[in-house]
Amino acid sequence: MSNPLVVFDCDGTLVDSQHSICAAMAQAFDDAKLIPPDRMAILAIVGLSLPHAMARLLPEAEADLHGHLTERYKQAFHAMRGRGQVSEPLYPGIADLIETLNAAGWLLGVATGKSDRGLALCLAHHGIADRFVTLQTADRHPSKPHPSMLLQAMADAGASSQTTVMIGDTHFDIDMGLAAGTRAIGVGWGYHRPQDLLDAGAHAVAMDSAELHRHIGAP
Numbered sequence: 001m002s003n004p005l006v007v008f009d010c011d012g013t014l015v016d017s018q019h020s021i022c023a024a025m026a027q028a029f030d031d032a033k034l035i036p037p038d039r040m041a042i043l044a045i046v047g048l049s050l051p052h053a054m055a056r057l058l059p060e061a062e063a064d065l066h067g068h069l070t071e072r073y074k075q076a077f078h079a080m081r082g083r084g085q086v087s088e089p090l091y092p093g094i095a096d097l098i099e100t101l102n103a104a105g106w107l108l109g110v111a112t113g114k115s116d117r118g119l120a121l122c123l124a125h126h127g128i129a130d131r132f133v134t135l136q137t138a139d140r141h142p143s144k145p146h147p148s149m150l151l152q153a154m155a156d157a158g159a160s161s162q163t164t165v166m167i168g169d170t171h172f173d174i175d176m177g178l179a180a181g182t183r184a185i186g187v188g189w190g191y192h193r194p195q196d197l198l199d200a201g202a203h204a205v206a207m208d209s210a211e212l213h214r215h216i217g218a219p
Contacts (some may be wrong), residue, residue: 003107004219007134009151009181010112011046012190015088015122018043024080027144030070032065034058042192047113047170049138050074055107062125074115088122091189093209098131104219108159109134111149111176117142133157143173150182157205165216171200185215 022042029036029192036058045053050073054066055214080086101108108131112119116139123129134156136149154164166177169190177184178201186197194205206212 002160002163003158004105005107005109005134005154005157005164006101006155006216007109007111007136007164007166008191009047009166009170009173010110010114011088012043012123012169012192013091013167013187014110015090015188017086017088017122018046020077020080020086020088021046022132023085024073024076027076031072031076032069034069035157046169046191046207047144047172048087049143052143053113066117085095090126091209092199095128096212097106097125097209098128100213101216102131104152106216107133107134107159109136109153109157111124111136111144111153111173113138113144144172146177147176147180150176150180154180154182167212167216169197171196174200174202182210185212187212 007013011021014201020037025042026036041057045056050070054069055166058065095218099106107145109200110119110132114137116137119135119137134153136153141148150166154160159183164182166184168174168189170192173184174184174197183203186194186202188194188205197205204215206215
């Protein structure tokens with residue numbers, strides 16, 4: 001029998017990292033002597049792996065420049081973390097929701113455009129790393145919306161598409177969930193508009209953690 005599994009996106013779903021992401025992106029473009037994208041353009045690509053994100057931000061540029069900006073971004077984020085300037089607070093109610101789902105018998109996972117290191121540091125900072133049985137990142141998978149991360153999460157947890165729920169704030173998350181055959185629930189507190197998530201095919205969009213819990217339901 002398949003296990004019940006909830007897989008969360010991280011940035012914009014579990015934590016609000018927009019200020020740190022925008023700052024690191026601006027620094028990466030400044031270092032390359034390019035005009036940084038505006039905030040809304042940056043938030044629109046959160047969730048994609050970095051090379052894909054750079055390609056969206058600079059579609060006319062060569063792949064070498066996308067790669068250069070990717071490395072600049074990583075260096076900028078690492079330097080910010082070293083200075084204690086990375087801000088990734090949990091959204092309201094998320095810590096309690098994780099505990100409630102865990103106690104109810106759901107297995108929990110994460111599928112994110114973050115790196116392995118970035119995700120590990122984020123979860124450890126909030127003391128919730130041990131609540132997740134599977135962690136899937138851009139280091140080991142194609143970028144969302146390819147379903148690879150979600151398929152591996154299900155394999156790790158002994159879950160099936162019928163017993164898995166994907167939770168995310170962007171249409172990339174919804175697209176990934178649908179591609180993997182799972183339920184896909186959007187959250188309205190992240191970086192894409194709730195209507196965009198519904199248009200992408202989200203089964204529901206929650207506006208707070210209590211509503212999200214109701215949409216997830218019983219395992």
